[in-house]
Amino acid sequence: xSEQIADYSNLxxxxxxxxxxxxxxxxxxxxxxxxxxxxxxxxxxxxxxxxLWAGFYRVVEPDRLLRxxxxxxxxxxxEIAFGSGVCGTAAAERxxxxxxxxxxxPGHIACDASARSEIVTPVVNGKGELTAVLDIDSExxxxxxxxxxxxxxxxxxWFARR
Ligand code: SME
Numbered sequence: 001x002s003e004q005i006a007d008y009s010n011l012x013x014x015x016x017x018x019x020x021x022x023x024x025x026x027x028x029x030x031x032x033x034x035x036x037x038x039x040x041x042x043x044x045x046x047x048x049x050x051x052l053w054a055g056f057y058r059v060v061e062p063d064r065l066l067r068x069x070x071x072x073x074x075x076x077x078x079e080i081a082f083g084s085g086v087c088g089t090a091a092a093e094r095x096x097x098x099x100x101x102x103x104x105x106p107g108h109i110a111c112d113a114s115a116r117s118e119i120v121t122p123v124v125n126g127k128g129e130l131t132a133v134l135d136i137d138s139e140x141x142x143x144x145x146x147x148x149x150x151x152x153x154x155x156x157x158w159f160a161r162r
Contacts, residue, residue, distance in 0.1 A: 008048045024041055046073055068080075086102070102118055122156070
């Protein structure tokens, strides 16, 4: 892969995620450093799809607290409690949460007022520990669906178990 981040935004979703997942593996081959990997994944998601925000909230207190980073995009909220907002819900329930309209998600945390839809997936390592969530925010309604859920889950499963 060249050093340029590919543009996945005009591809059909299944193809976009297949390519993104392949490109991430190529770029991060042999890299055993979680911060480097999370920063690279954030950059590839953010620039590759052109969304508003893409990045991680890490578990800093198990079952209690998430803290932002690495990420790309507008300023993210620094800390989110388990159970709060979309990220805290995905963390507490350990499931991917797809939100077609953030204004209809009770407790949504608006770090950036232009966010309209969102997807968040838990990152669970090989020992079964939740280490982070991966969040992507869009400025458009209904950006994410089941195909995005499958694509992002493939991505975090590879990242967490590599
Ligand atoms: N909207 C998220 C907060 C994180 S950001 O938007 C970057 C939530 O409700 O958890």
